[in-house]
Amino acid sequence: MSMSDFTALDDPALVEQARHNPEAFAVLYRRYLTLIYGYLQRRVENVHAAEDLTAQTFMEALDGLKHKRYREGGTFRAWLFTIARRRLVDFYRERPSIELVDPPSSEPSLLATLEMNDDLRRLTHILKKLDPEKQELLRLRFTANLSFAEIAMLEGKTEAAVKMAIYRILDFLRQAWEAENG
Amino acid sequence: MDELDLTLPPELESALVNFYTGPEPDRAFVSRLDLELQQRYEIISQAPRNRKDSFMQALRARPALAILLVVLALLLVSGVAYAIGRLTGFIPGFGFTTGDVYVLDMPIEASENGITAGVENAVQDETKLWVELSVRHPSEGDHQSQAYILLQNGEKIQSQRGGVIIPDTGEQRLTFIFHALGDPSQLVTLILENSDGQTVQMKFNLRSAQSDEVLPILPGNKLPVQGETSTGMALVLESVAMSADQTVLQVSLHFDKPGISLAGPWDIVMTDDANRIYPLTDITPDTLDIGVTRIYQTMPLHGNERLILKLVSFPSDKEMPMLMDFSTNPATLTFNPGPNPQVGQSWSLDENLQTGQFTFHIVGARMTAPTELTFEFEPTQNETGAMLYSTLASGASGGEPAQGDHFTASMSFTKMPNSPFEIQLMSVYYRATGPWQVDWQAPAATVLNFPTMTPAPSPTPLIIPALVSQDPTLLEVQTLSQKFDNTMTQDPTWIHVINENLTERLQIGQTYPPPYYQDEQWYEIDTEGWVIRNITTHRDVDGNILQQGASVGTKSINFTTGETFENSPYRLSFDLLTRDLDNALQRDQSVIREEIICDDGSKCLLITVGEQFTQPIQNPGAPNSFYGIGRRVWINLETGQQLKFQTFWRLADGTEQIELTQSNLLIQKVAAPPSDVLDILERIVMP
Numbered sequence: 001m002s003m004s005d006f007t008a009l010d011d012p013a014l015v016e017q018a019r020h021n022p023e024a025f026a027v028l029y030r031r032y033l034t035l036i037y038g039y040l041q042r043r044v045e046n047v048h049a050a051e052d053l054t055a056q057t058f059m060e061a062l063d064g065l066k067h068k069r070y071r072e073g074g075t076f077r078a079w080l081f082t083i084a085r086r087r088l089v090d091f092y093r094e095r096p097s098i099e100l101v102d103p104p105s106s107e108p109s110l111l112a113t114l115e116m117n118d119d120l121r122r123l124t125h126i127l128k129k130l131d132p133e134k135q136e137l138l139r140l141r142f143t144a145n146l147s148f149a150e151i152a153m154l155e156g157k158t159e160a161a162v163k164m165a166i167y168r169i170l171d172f173l174r175q176a177w178e179a180e181n182g
Numbered sequence: 183m184d185e186l187d188l189t190l191p192p193e194l195e196s197a198l199v200n201f202y203t204g205p206e207p208d209r210a211f212v213s214r215l216d217l218e219l220q221q222r223y224e225i226i227s228q229a230p231r232n233r234k235d236s237f238m239q240a241l242r243a244r245p246a247l248a249i250l251l252v253v254l255a256l257l258l259v260s261g262v263a264y265a266i267g268r269l270t271g272f273i274p275g276f277g278f279t280t281g282d283v284y285v286l287d288m289p290i291e292a293s294e295n296g297i298t299a300g301v302e303n304a305v306q307d308e309t310k311l312w313v314e315l316s317v318r319h320p321s322e323g324d325h326q327s328q329a330y331i332l333l334q335n336g337e338k339i340q341s342q343r344g345g346v347i348i349p350d351t352g353e354q355r356l357t358f359i360f361h362a363l364g365d366p367s368q369l370v371t372l373i374l375e376n377s378d379g380q381t382v383q384m385k386f387n388l389r390s391a392q393s394d395e396v397l398p399i400l401p402g403n404k405l406p407v408q409g410e411t412s413t414g415m416a417l418v419l420e421s422v423a424m425s426a427d428q429t430v431l432q433v434s435l436h437f438d439k440p441g442i443s444l445a446g447p448w449d450i451v452m453t454d455d456a457n458r459i460y461p462l463t464d465i466t467p468d469t470l471d472i473g474v475t476r477i478y479q480t481m482p483l484h485g486n487e488r489l490i491l492k493l494v495s496f497p498s499d500k501e502m503p504m505l506m507d508f509s510t511n512p513a514t515l516t517f518n519p520g521p522n523p524q525v526g527q528s529w530s531l532d533e534n535l536q537t538g539q540f541t542f543h544i545v546g547a548r549m550t551a552p553t554e555l556t557f558e559f560e561p562t563q564n565e566t567g568a569m570l571y572s573t574l575a576s577g578a579s580g581g582e583p584a585q586g587d588h589f590t591a592s593m594s595f596t597k598m599p600n601s602p603f604e605i606q607l608m609s610v611y612y613r614a615t616g617p618w619q620v621d622w623q624a625p626a627a628t629v630l631n632f633p634t635m636t637p638a639p640s641p642t643p644l645i646i647p648a649l650v651s652q653d654p655t656l657l658e659v660q661t662l663s664q665k666f667d668n669t670m671t672q673d674p675t676w677i678h679v680i681n682e683n684l685t686e687r688l689q690i691g692q693t694y695p696p697p698y699y700q701d702e703q704w705y706e707i708d709t710e711g712w713v714i715r716n717i718t719t720h721r722d723v724d725g726n727i728l729q730q731g732a733s734v735g736t737k738s739i740n741f742t743t744g745e746t747f748e749n750s751p752y753r754l755s756f757d758l759l760t761r762d763l764d765n766a767l768q769r770d771q772s773v774i775r776e777e778i779i780c781d782d783g784s785k786c787l788l789i790t791v792g793e794q795f796t797q798p799i800q801n802p803g804a805p806n807s808f809y810g811i812g813r814r815v816w817i818n819l820e821t822g823q824q825l826k827f828q829t830f831w832r833l834a835d836g837t838e839q840i841e842l843t844q845s846n847l848l849i850q851k852v853a854a855p856p857s858d859v860l861d862i863l864e865r866i867v868m869p
Contacts, residue, residue, distance in 0.1 A: 022223040029219055037207040051211050062222055089473055119197040142202030160288045170190060177194045
């Protein structure tokens with residue numbers, strides 16, 4: 001089976017293939033690299049740390065698949081994020097050297113900044129009012145593109161509880177957004 | 183409850199998507215990781231070839247830096263199957279359950295009399311029903327509430343107890359415990375009544391908990407046994423469950439101040455008063471924070487055993503790296519870089535910063551780059567690092583070792599300040615000294631009415647696949663290795679092996695393996711060469727034990743870290759090369775055969791296997807990129823023994839960088855090992 005054949009497979013079939021075929025694992029890697037990296041980058045706000053954590057996540061996922069630590073019936077994407085979040089915990093706990101933020105790589109034009117940031121600035125202001133737990137739920141929903149069921153798996157809650165929690169957060173955002181708009 | 187409407191104004195939705203859209207990874211990183219994963223995949227797939235190393239996995243060989251995975255993977259064969267049994271009857275947080283478990287089918291919310299309340303969680307086992315509510319009252323104040331459940335037949339069940347758990351902004355969290363419902367699937371009404379007599383009613387029902395479902399934490403159902411607090415930390419045995427075929431323990435780390443956490447890996451070793459060791463298998467689910475809580479499974483207890491649980495870490499079990507966060511109340515320092523700071527400029531400082539119980543002595547600062555300042559600290563107690571911060575800084579790092587016991591902390595800036603500015607001490611890294619342990623006696627009545635677990639399947643013996651290639655060099659190597667194995671493993675016996683290992687260059691931050699260690703192994707084998715028992719010890723250059731572990735049958739335990747492993751039965755072989763060579767030949771890698779005279783004067787065969795990468799690999803901190811990797815094995819042509827094994831990186835200019843050299847110092851059959859070896863093996867409690 002070639003790599004192009006693998007790309008057509010869904011996750012469960014791909015996971016099965018990936019246990020004994022490196023090309024299948026490569027397809028899984030490419031399928032989820034951007035999501036995992038994006039999520040980690042949002043959490044650590046540092047390119048090098050995000051790359052390091054992303055590498056650790058996929059290395060551990062590969063070991064887990066080969067050694068059958070991934071349980072059938074789960075969702076692979078949620079499992080990947082479980083690994084990524086554990087590596088994040090280790091990162092914050094074990095690593096004395098944490099870059100707080102990256103220096104800006106380039107300066108966008110003033111006009112572009114103004115246009116781009118109008119709504120974002122308002123949103124950022126509102127999001128600051130959310131506690132870290134709620135912000136994490138939004139990251140999992142919007143950056144990681146996880147379903148309610150997958151977030152529930154990660155957070156150790158029921159799907160319905162997660163759905164309600166996110167509904168409440170969005171409802172809060174909506175009200176705050178409308179209030180700010182006058 | 184109405185269907186939840188998650189529709190947002192388009193501008194808000196668009197802003198949310200923009201805000202949370204993650205950045206794309208760098209293309210070079212994508213390619214590099216892709217390549218590393220391919221190589222890692224290859225290594226794991228080849229792992230079973232060197233089964234003599236299978237137990238070695240129970241010994242830690244992990245350096246401090248995860249980035250070394252690729253390097254180490256080449257040196258150490260992976261492939262241990264973790265025997266993590268599927269556990270029933272134990273719910274982290276909730277504790278041990280009896281009978282079937284039911285959980286809330288769907289959260290519900292209702293508003294009446296100005297009170298908004300919701301059933302957020304519910305768990306029922308055979309004995310109790312636990313319900314968690316969120317409540318918002320129209321006015322602030324101390325709202326005492328009670329709750330009862332109204333069954334469909336009109337019967338009322340009063341709650342056994344309740345209380346405010348988390349006072350939140352305008353919201354109360356209440357938990358109530360009721361007698362278990364006779365029919366858990368029925369629709370019931372929970373009535374919440376406040377001290378003013380106002381009520382709110384919510385209908386809910388339960389459903390059977392699904393396999394592996396994570397359930398909410400039930401407060402107050404723990405039986406903690408806390409060890410002595412040392413340097414602000416204590417080990418706590420949270421709960422224990424025993425059955426005829428297993429014991430399950432939940433342990434946690436408790437800290438005496440907020441903001442403290444352990445800054446390194448930890449584990450538990452459990453022994454009894456006869457110093458026998460109980461193998462603990464870590465079955466902590468992904469959803470628990472393994473930094474503070476672990477769940478272990480071990481042998482069934484007979485009752486009344488006096489047990490000691492000891493916190494251990496690796497490589498040092500005497501000190502624990504700790505982190506204390508002071509970001510909410512940081513100590514501050516004003517630093518003046520002057521109007522025109524220059525790269526290389528130094529400032530002598532004699533500043534003391536006091537935060538919590540720590541006093542930091544800052545002895546100097548240096549401008550190490552156009553936008554970076556590095557501060558040097560002299561430790562006054564057990565500090566090992568600090569993290570600084572300034573509102574002007576764009577980045578910060580801390581904890582880098584400097585000369586002596588000193589360490590540094592750096593800050594980077596978009597633009598270097600040129601006037602006095604405030605620096606904050608955000609967090610402190612320090613060493614804590616133990617010991618941390620819990621002494622506990624198992625109750626006399628050990629076997630509870632507790633569901634048995636599904637036993638882990640017995641590992642299947644490893645089958646070594648037949649060789650694919652018929653290359654004459656491969657067949658020669660195979661014949662030689664079989665000749666040597668046959669001389670060593672054809673009778674039931676003990677075999678004593680000593681190897682020395684030289685690691686040529688340590689990576690930055692690497693704490694293990696050290697540059698030199700000796701690896702001593704004792705194997706007991708049966709008539710067909712299958713390993714019955716094994717004990718492995720790593721010693722440093724002075725003979726001190728770095729780590730030690732043993733295996734009995736398929737059970738392996740690392741005495742130093744407490745880790746327990748399940749390994750497949752394996753035949754002892756001293757062949758480090760044949761499978762590698764077969765694989766290399768299939769992949770058209772270079773194989774060089776040379777006949778040479780070995781250091782001991784014997785005629786030897788030197789086999790060098792090399793692999794060229796399609797793209798170079800640059801390990802962080804390494805001065806050069808690697809273009810290939812190789813290994814080299816010296817074989818005694820007369821005995822067939824593989825005397826020496828070496829791995830190396832190939833650099834761009836074709837030169838080699840040796841990574842590891844393993845040389846055999848001793849290999850011999852003995853009638854029996856020394857009594858101390860047998861004593862160690864006898865100390866392991868096996869099923």
